[in-house]
Amino acid sequence: MSPSMSDLTAIAPLLLVAGTALVVVLVDALAKRNRILGPVLTLAGLAAAMTFALPALGDAPASAAFGGMIRTGGFTSFFTLVFCVSGLLSVLLSMSYIETMVPGKGEYYALILLAVSGMILMAAAGDLVVFFLGLELMSLSFYILAGFARGRMTSNEAALKYFLLGAFATGFLLYGIALVYGATGSTALAGFPSRTGGLQQPLLLLAGLALLMIGLMFKVGAVPFHMWVPDVYEGAPTTISAFMSTGGKAAAFSGFLIIFTPALLITQPALRDVVAAVAAISMVAGNVIAVTQTSVKRMLAYSSIAHAGYILAGVVAANPAGSNGVLFYLMSYTLMNAGAFGVVSLLENPDGSMLTFDECAGLSRRSPLVAALTAVFMFSLAGVPPFAGFFAKYYVFAGTVEAGFTWLAIVGVLMSVVSAYYYLRLVVLMYFNDQPGGQAVAVRPFGLAAVIVAAIALIGFGIFPSILLGLTARCF
Amino acid sequence: MEQHILSLILFTPLAGALVVALLGRDASRLIKTVGLLFSLVALGLSVWLFLVFDGSRGDMQCIEIIPWIPALNVSYHVGIDGISLLLIVLTTFLTPIALLASWESVTVRLKGYVALMLLLEAGTLGVFMALDLFLFYVFWEFMLIPMYFIIGIWGGQERIYAAVKFFLYTMAGSLLMLVAIIWLGSYAASLPGGAFTTDLLRLYAIAPGIPMGIQIWMFLAFTFSFAIKVPIFPLHTWLPDAHVQAPTAGSVMLAGVLLKMGTYGLIRFCLPLFPYATFRFLPYLAGLGIVGIIYGAFVSMVQPDIKKLVAYSSVSHLGFVVLGIFALTEEGLQGSVIQMINHGLSTGALFLLVGMIYDRRHTRLIKDLGGLAKPMPVYAAFFMIVMLSSIGLPGLNGFVGEFLILLGSFRSSFLGSPWYAIVASTGVILAAVYLLWSYQRIFFGKTEHPEDQALPDLSVREIAVLVPIVLFIVWIGVYPGTFLGKSAASTKQLIHRIEETRRGSFAGASLEPGHEILPGERR
Numbered sequence: 001m002s003p004s005m006s007d008l009t010a011i012a013p014l015l016l017v018a019g020t021a022l023v024v025v026l027v028d029a030l031a032k033r034n035r036i037l038g039p040v041l042t043l044a045g046l047a048a049a050m051t052f053a054l055p056a057l058g059d060a061p062a063s064a065a066f067g068g069m070i071r072t073g074g075f076t077s078f079f080t081l082v083f084c085v086s087g088l089l090s091v092l093l094s095m096s097y098i099e100t101m102v103p104g105k106g107e108y109y110a111l112i113l114l115a116v117s118g119m120i121l122m123a124a125a126g127d128l129v130v131f132f133l134g135l136e137l138m139s140l141s142f143y144i145l146a147g148f149a150r151g152r153m154t155s156n157e158a159a160l161k162y163f164l165l166g167a168f169a170t171g172f173l174l175y176g177i178a179l180v181y182g183a184t185g186s187t188a189l190a191g192f193p194s195r196t197g198g199l200q201q202p203l204l205l206l207a208g209l210a211l212l213m214i215g216l217m218f219k220v221g222a223v224p225f226h227m228w229v230p231d232v233y234e235g236a237p238t239t240i241s242a243f244m245s246t247g248g249k250a251a252a253f254s255g256f257l258i259i260f261t262p263a264l265l266i267t268q269p270a271l272r273d274v275v276a277a278v279a280a281i282s283m284v285a286g287n288v289i290a291v292t293q294t295s296v297k298r299m300l301a302y303s304s305i306a307h308a309g310y311i312l313a314g315v316v317a318a319n320p321a322g323s324n325g326v327l328f329y330l331m332s333y334t335l336m337n338a339g340a341f342g343v344v345s346l347l348e349n350p351d352g353s354m355l356t357f358d359e360c361a362g363l364s365r366r367s368p369l370v371a372a373l374t375a376v377f378m379f380s381l382a383g384v385p386p387f388a389g390f391f392a393k394y395y396v397f398a399g400t401v402e403a404g405f406t407w408l409a410i411v412g413v414l415m416s417v418v419s420a421y422y423y424l425r426l427v428v429l430m431y432f433n434d435q436p437g438g439q440a441v442a443v444r445p446f447g448l449a450a451v452i453v454a455a456i457a458l459i460g461f462g463i464f465p466s467i468l469l470g471l472t473a474r475c476f
Numbered sequence: 477m478e479q480h481i482l483s484l485i486l487f488t489p490l491a492g493a494l495v496v497a498l499l500g501r502d503a504s505r506l507i508k509t510v511g512l513l514f515s516l517v518a519l520g521l522s523v524w525l526f527l528v529f530d531g532s533r534g535d536m537q538c539i540e541i542i543p544w545i546p547a548l549n550v551s552y553h554v555g556i557d558g559i560s561l562l563l564i565v566l567t568t569f570l571t572p573i574a575l576l577a578s579w580e581s582v583t584v585r586l587k588g589y590v591a592l593m594l595l596l597e598a599g600t601l602g603v604f605m606a607l608d609l610f611l612f613y614v615f616w617e618f619m620l621i622p623m624y625f626i627i628g629i630w631g632g633q634e635r636i637y638a639a640v641k642f643f644l645y646t647m648a649g650s651l652l653m654l655v656a657i658i659w660l661g662s663y664a665a666s667l668p669g670g671a672f673t674t675d676l677l678r679l680y681a682i683a684p685g686i687p688m689g690i691q692i693w694m695f696l697a698f699t700f701s702f703a704i705k706v707p708i709f710p711l712h713t714w715l716p717d718a719h720v721q722a723p724t725a726g727s728v729m730l731a732g733v734l735l736k737m738g739t740y741g742l743i744r745f746c747l748p749l750f751p752y753a754t755f756r757f758l759p760y761l762a763g764l765g766i767v768g769i770i771y772g773a774f775v776s777m778v779q780p781d782i783k784k785l786v787a788y789s790s791v792s793h794l795g796f797v798v799l800g801i802f803a804l805t806e807e808g809l810q811g812s813v814i815q816m817i818n819h820g821l822s823t824g825a826l827f828l829l830v831g832m833i834y835d836r837r838h839t840r841l842i843k844d845l846g847g848l849a850k851p852m853p854v855y856a857a858f859f860m861i862v863m864l865s866s867i868g869l870p871g872l873n874g875f876v877g878e879f880l881i882l883l884g885s886f887r888s889s890f891l892g893s894p895w896y897a898i899v900a901s902t903g904v905i906l907a908a909v910y911l912l913w914s915y916q917r918i919f920f921g922k923t924e925h926p927e928d929q930a931l932p933d934l935s936v937r938e939i940a941v942l943v944p945i946v947l948f949i950v951w952i953g954v955y956p957g958t959f960l961g962k963s964a965a966s967t968k969q970l971i972h973r974i975e976e977t978r979r980g981s982f983a984g985a986s987l988e989p990g991h992e993i994l995p996g997e998r999r
Contacts, residue, residue: 424643469545
């Protein structure tokens with residue numbers, strides 16, 4: 001069966017991103033000298049994919065393409081938007097940053113584009129096999145990107161660690177798919193929860209689902225599958241940490257939402273309790289360990305574990321508020337975490353040593369703008385109004401409370417207080433500490449523009465969350 | 477224009493902060509003037525509001541409602557009754573005074589300072605106006621950010637510790653309230669034909685019907701959050717740090733307005749939303765109020781630092797407010813409302829006075845001062861008036877509030893015992909002890925320290941800062957009717973509703989669903 005025209009238009013964003021990746025590779029090979037063409041083409045490709053994804057958010061219920069292998073509609077489009085935003089921010093941050101680290105490597109941008117295509121494929125998957133395909137495409141790109149600063153030991157360590165553990169987790173995922181296939185006789189996701197009811201051998205299904213869940217929890221970096229997160233986020237080039245922690249996490253969460261749908265979680269209460277427990281442990285462990293960090297990147301890495309916990313709480317809720325909350329959270333988190341890593345990339349030493357808290361002391365004197373932006377990201381990550389991070393938490397917890405998991409919401413808010421402590425520590429050092437000295441702020445107009453846009457969007461979505469809620473409303 | 481008056485008041489300081497942020501960093505005179513102008517416009521608007529407000533009505537007035545987040549039924553819903561009116565006027569009154577007070581003492585990063593003061597004003601005003609719990613919570617938390625920076629950047633030696641402690645304490649309390657707010661919303665959704673809502677007026681009708689077992693937890697979550705803010709003993713430990721470390725204007729706003737957010741929250745949310753839980757817990761809360769009165773007074777007495785003395789006296793004074801609230805009588809509640817205003821005026825003025833001597837001598841220790849009445853007679857006179865107001869001398873404002881509170885708690889059928897009032901009244905005596913004693917040590921006797929002899933008396937600007945406060949101290953003391961008249965109908969309605977609830981539950985247990993223990997059973 002050859003794909004029809006409607007199939008191709010359905011995956012237009014995916015084709016655009018993947019096509020741009022190929023063009024970028026070619027351009028890099030043919031025009032070696034030109035440093036600016038690659039990133040510009042990348043930005044154009046991502047922006048074009050975004051514009052193709054936008055119309056589907058208003059209308060059109062989810063439909064299928066390629067004989068049910070691909071789902072289109074609001075859900076896919078919203079995630080495409082998140083991935084493209086994450087990619088755009090990372091590319092803008094990377095411009096001239098990555099050049100100082102490894103000059104003349106054009107495949108960097110092609111890999112980012114390939115990772116984005118993998119993510120889009122994951123969110124668009126109508127079949128477990130397609131999901132796996134997307135996951136692998138994304139992960140393989142990540143493995144390379146994490147080790148891109150090949151001169152740095154930490155970057156090499158990050159790549160190797162991520163690859164070994166990631167490959168192992170992929171094995172779990174794949175085995176889970178096999179067991180689920182064995183139990184239900186199909187890998188199609190359409191009608192998946194209904195096929196799980198009334199099975200002869202529920203154990204086989206549960207084992208399969210549990211393995212799938214392990215694979216996904218590894219990818220989102222939830223406790224106890226989080227061991228790779230701090231080392232990888234710290235060792236990878238900062239702009240890649242920004243990309244992996246936002247787009248990569250969002251893609252894995254799209255897997256949670258399309259495989260562990262509300263309907264499935266409600267019929268399988270045992271699974272739901274497991275997710276709830278993992279969410280709670282992630283919030284506690286991530287936040288508590290983050291308190292003791294001295295490296296800003298490592299602190300952000302542990303905080304991303306905690307945020308995985310918050311988002312999982314929205315998955316646990318298994319109701320519209322929870323699911324929409326997850327989408328809202330992912331977009332806000334993409335903006336604030338890419339912004340936070342972006343600020344780190346602006347402040348970092350060019351020699352590649354890790355940015356410590358102490359080096360941020362007195363930043364508000366040296367660069368009031370960057371300090372103010374950092375404060376916005378930190379307050380938003382801590383969940384203080386009027387920034388989008390607050391509303392994201394509110395929405396997710398509204399879902400969990402409504403679903404009867406009030407205890408999870410209470411754990412979440414208490415841990416938010418802990419998180420406020422370490423996020424504020426950065427603000428304290430930047431504003432309340434008048435020490436002179438410290439690293440000069442790098443002048444990178446594109447990178448600065450990216451964080452400014454992210455901060456403005458956070459304030460905008462925080463004060464008028466309806467802008468974003470209007471887009472998530474049609475996703476389910 | 478009149479139907480948008482609340483929004484006008486709310487957004488004036490916000491616009492001011494924005495304008496200030498756009499000014500050049502070095503134009504310090506311009507920055508101060510623009511900031512002051514915006515705060516004066518807000519004051520003017522709120523005076524207008526005070527004049528048009530109909531004091532004979534007990535319900536919400538000047539309501540504005542605009543859908544904000546339709547997905548969660550959240551709207552920009554603001555409105556005021558007499559209680560919020562007085563607090564709004566107090567806020568807009570104290571902000572220009574605070575700005576004027578720091579006219580010369582704040583020189584570093586002036587632009588940020590003025591902008592943050594205006595943001596703080598806007599946040600506080602929002603808290604007093606919001607009629608949607610979500611909106612309320614947004615303002616309640618948002619206001620932490622400017623206060624955190626004001627303490628942390630322009631504060632004293634231990635400012636970082638104080639700022640972080642202030643932030644974390646308040647946030648810990650309020651996040652539990654957030655869960656309770658969400659829970660209330662989904663309770664509304666669970667009722668037949670209900671929808672998720674955080675609209676206060678709608679919840680007023682629904683919430684008292686929450687089963688007792690859950691109502692208690694809701695009440696505790698809200699009360700915990702407010703109790704930290706008030707602060708009610710034993711949750712007060714952030715207060716001395718924050719007040720002492722904050723710059724003068726920060727302390728004025730903190731003591732004058734921010735603490736009232738806690739007591740306001742108790743009146744606006746805890747009493748009407750969870751009446752049965754209130755009945756259950758009021759003896760304990762009134763008791764904690766009294767502990768606060770006595771404890772605050774005793775700790776004040778032994779403070780070597782005047783600013784700390786004033787800070788602890790706040791714990792004592794706010795204890796009275798808490799007692800008045802939980803007496804659940806008209807007199808008690810009216811007393812509490814006017815005592816909130818009084819405390820804002822007199823403690824605000826005390827912090828200003830302490831700041832003035834600190835600007836001159838760079839010490840706040842009582843032992844380093846002495847005989848100031850001779851070189852600074854005008855200062856001594858102002859200090860005397862404000863101190864007497866704080867003690868509660870008849871004819872000045874403090875007396876009115878404390879008298880009403882004691883009267884209300886003495887008669888309260890909810891407290892059921894005159895002993896609350898009797899024990900609390902010792903707080904008035906203790907206040908006289910610690911304030912008069914410190915006054916004597918600072919102002920009388922010989923001017924022992926050579927620096928004191930040539931101290932300049934108050935400047936015209938400083939007098940201009942104090943005169944309006946003293947004016948109101950006397951006004952409220954002599955003719956409180958101007959202000960009590962505005963809040964009378966609102967307090968009456970609140971007490972009336974609570975009395976109805978109690979009578980209803982006496983008539984039949986069915987009105988208190990899901991629980992058989994009657995609130996009146998105690999007696």
